[in-house]
Amino acid sequence: MLCFRSEAHVDAWCLTRGLPRRPLVDLGQLWHLAVHWYGNRLTVDSRRPAPEEMTRIFAEVGLTDPFWDPSRDAFRG
């Protein structure tokens, strides 16, 4: 995932590359994801969230679109 100055810059980037416009995430939402993914990464108990946990973490910041559904990923944590 990449950073952009504005939605207009995202649109220009997608248009140039012939890529579909996908969801945008603001810094507050991204911080929430970062804390939940990595907040305990230097500890014994650190692990990647399981799909059910990912779904909950995404939903906590309003990311409920099917784009955020990890259920087709075979990883079970």
Added chain:
Amino acid sequence: MDFATTTKLWIYQRVADSGRVPTTTEISAGLDRPAEEVRAACDSLAEKRLLVLATETREIVMAPPFSAVATPFVAEVGGRRYFANCAWDALGIPAALHGAGTVRTSCADCGDPMTIEVAQDGPSPTDCLTHFAVPAALWWEDIVYT
């Protein structure tokens, strides 16, 4: 504690202290264990998606949120500089280190530099949006491109 967990903790503490992801040789020396045992531990951590290894060399490419190679996402925390794998991981570094910091990157479209100040409770408001190109279920089909 099993050896994979010991290895995980050693790797992450080494990155935190040095800003650099260690090689198998360095991990082996640091833990005083044979390289083969370290490789097996890293394979186990990669299966748990706590590390990403290079296909041929089996060296660590990513110890998320940290990158073993230079990237356009740089996080500075506690006076040390770290490379992140993406925008998410760039914020993940101050989150993992529990310290305030600064993220330096650039707009993927126009190339203008972007600076994000990150306090211990999160980033300051900044004109910055992130775009996810790949749906969540497919991230690990090619974790380098998300």
